[in-house]
Amino acid sequence: MSVMDQKTVRKVARLAQIEVQDSEIEAVGKKLEGILGFVEQLSEVNTDNVEPLASVNEIPLVLREDAVTDGGIADKVLKNAPESQEGFFVVSKIVE
């Protein structure tokens, strides 16, 4: 039984919000397995006692001062919205 059975492929697709047709499930599953197999090679390396690497740049996190330097651009923010009204984004009803 493969790691990427049909159920798992469907779940991954749903989590990623990607629509996958029934006819594509098998092919997508094979591709995902290929990716997993590729990444799996990394487990050959012994990483005992090695700290996870946060960044290849050994620099500290940069912080900024607390000041209002942005905003006031509702028109720009809404520019790509498929639908908007009176400054709001308008989306399909999401209430449960």
Next chain:
Amino acid sequence: MAEIIRGNTGDWEMVIGLEVHAQAITESKLFSGAATTFGAAPNTQVSLVDAAMPGMLPVLNMKSVEQAVRTGLGLNSKINLYSVFERKNYFYPDLPQGYQISQYLHPIVGEGEIEIDLPNGEVKKIGITRLHLEQDAGKSIHDQHPTKSYVDLNRSGNTLMEIVSEPDLRDGIEVGAYLTKLRMILRYLGTCDGNMDEGSMRADVNISVRKVGDSKLGTRCEIKNVNSIKAAQAAIDYESRRQIEILEDGGSIDQETRLWDPAHNVTRSMRSKEDAHDYRYFPDPDLLPLVLEQGYVDDIKKTLPELPDEKKHRFMQNYGLGAYDASVLISSRSRADYFETVANDRDAKLAANWVINELLGILNKDGKTIEESPISSENLGKLVGLIEDNTISGRIAKDVFAEMYASGKDPEVIVEEQGLKQVTDTGAIEALVDKVIAENPDKVEQYKSGKDKLFGFFVGQVMKESQGKANPQMVNELLKNKLS
């Protein structure tokens, strides 16, 4: 004692933990320079970072970090010098990134504890599990259109401090006391305004039930949309009974997220998918770990104000106040400061009485806070001083107080203008006493023949003659002498 619910099969207790989302007071957002003011026109406080436009990068606000550390110190918690921002993945229209930047395995604040004050005078310690920083989501409005929702991202990206408690709470009263104390601490620290009706402090309630004596935890439900202390208590009352009913009928509790519906006073299951909690956290590659210096934490610690519990203990010790009076006075910093000005070098118990019984009484009635008091703390202090040094009687002081409340005037001026100084001149009082005795020979007769209760009548008459200004103690003494 925590509440015990008597069921058909035995006694049940509740086990409750809270996740409180407190919006940190900052000018700009956690990762962008957009403003955080409440109530602005929709989407006017949104930067391209908050709108999650491609290529935008988050830059951490140093004030948000400071507020989190400050709050952690105020909660007597461990500050973690190393913390990591992670992505919590979920799709919802009010979160355009498709993930919330939060902290998971390495929060900025670790374990701590606070004390809560229960109405019966008991003090209980409640464990704090952690505090972590995360982004707030936007706001959706569902009642404007039959098939559409309206989304405003102004709140999206605001700094939230999620404060998680241990499951140490046992009933609605304890939950109320915990939220009250937490809000008080946040306000003292100046890290969150604690305004539950504007949503700057929100609570999720985790609750399960078990038979009294069981050590194993039951399956819990998480209740969202609890927007006031009252709502939290009502939700707990409903949800605990719902769970007990299911268990007593032989059923089992589904671990799920439920929504508090304040219109109908019930919790309802949120129609959530099986993988709603599959958040797939991973360290945000856009942000390096946050590393703090111990010196930075120490410097913040030096700026902490006296916190509610310390203040309460000091008021009890230094001013000789009872626990109840002290807890009333410390409930806000401004109230405590007001009291301390009134009590300054004066009779502290008398000062506490005037602040709590007279001033807070009338302010409450008028729906005003102590900041809006027409009487300044200096003037109320003077009034207490006038009573203490016998310039005016307590009875007259109430009239002066009413006048001060109406006009905001200095009590010394009022007393001077209206000639309200207490009469302590023995000769003057004696004259009044003689007059009253002369005018009531029948009552004097009755008194002398054993009707002791009439003494009060004589006192009242003398006070009336003096228009309330005679020193009551002297009146008492003189009357006793004359009537014996």
